[in-house]
Amino acid sequence: MTGYQFTFAGHSLMALGSGALFLPDHHLLCVSDLHLGKSERRARQGAAPLPPYETRDTLSRLEADLTATEATTVICLGDSFDDRAAAEALQENEKLWVKTLQAGRRWVWIEGNHDPGPLDLGGMHLAEFTLASLTFRHIAQADQTGEISGHYHPKVSVRARGQTVTRPAFLIDSDRIILPAYGTYTGGLSSHSSVLSDLMRHKALAVLTGSQPLPVPMPRQPGP
Template sequence: MNGTAFSFTLNGTAAVALPSGALLLPSERLLCISDLHLGKSERMARRRGVMLPPYETRATLDRLALDLDATQPACVVALGDSFDDLAASEALDPEDRARLVALQDGRRWIWIEGNHDAGPNAQDGEGHASLTVAGLTFRHIAEPGAAPGEVSGHYHPKFGLPGFGDRRPCFLLDASRLVLPAYGTYTGGLDARDPALRSLLADRALAILTGSRAIPVPLPGAQRVGQRV
């Protein structure tokens, strides 16, 4: 990964935070992504009459294809809110659907249920409420007081530093849990210092910024900030 990723250990399992926002477990040949929100432009048009350029699904799948080519996982875990709602999974453009099928070919593909897609979607693969692998439990929304080794998504955390420009999507990591950034193209975010997020994490936590490389920085304490999801 050309020195652009960040390696760490969570509950005894070696893991790698990729600059794209994906998580790799090398020993398990497992790649995890969260909050793809595929079909968001279709859902916005259907529910609100808001017309967004309908290319976010293709852009997200293009980025995922690059990660799959680079890591060659045997298993992919999509950590919930993979689709902007269940109807969006049925309304995928035929070309995007074919691309998703091709990405799934030859590997185990697990859809964790999220709050946007709480139920079986229209795509191939396995559906689970949560999944435990190699001492890590994958679920969509973090649970206060969860056992060590929790990996979750949902909050779309973002964080920035002076000199780094705008806030970037980021992983949030402490000694017992990890929160993934949103992987999808049309996703907002919640500041990592917001009490809803900061209260989940120990005092000594890291924000791992995504972008051209994964950059770990200490996460400050909570403050009152606005939400953009």
């Protein structure tokens, strides 16, 4: 299991190459913006189609992370489904897969802007979740400390080995962590966008996802 280890709000954490955040002392795995059912929602709304395997791919990666970490608590930071109809349209084998992953674990669905309110897929449904000095919510709020959120799908572009690399990325500073989108086919917002630059402190760090997570100072100008 590869990851970038760091300390935040008095807790030991690991930013995994997959885009999941692991808290080993609490056996807790946190993911954000799964957007399950994205291909179904786009087809329903007449948008350009996507290959219809994104839900299975996302669940397969999540299952691998759960196996590797042996996490007993899972927090999904909102926008777990592309909309309510997409959640309801999941195939029966996909719903069973979700319930199998939940078995024997505490599972928390944080409400997002795409999926407000309870869904009939087991687990707890909360607006936010607090654990000691940490608060898990979907969208970052100003003047917070110990906050872990998602929503913005941050991505970062850097020069590496003579070429430009763009990847989803964690954004980390002394007050907050913003997770990358975990779901397959989710887009991203560049770290130099005004909303992310305004949220993150000057010395914020970006950790690019991938087989070897790459920590860099958070870029605040357009990439190379």
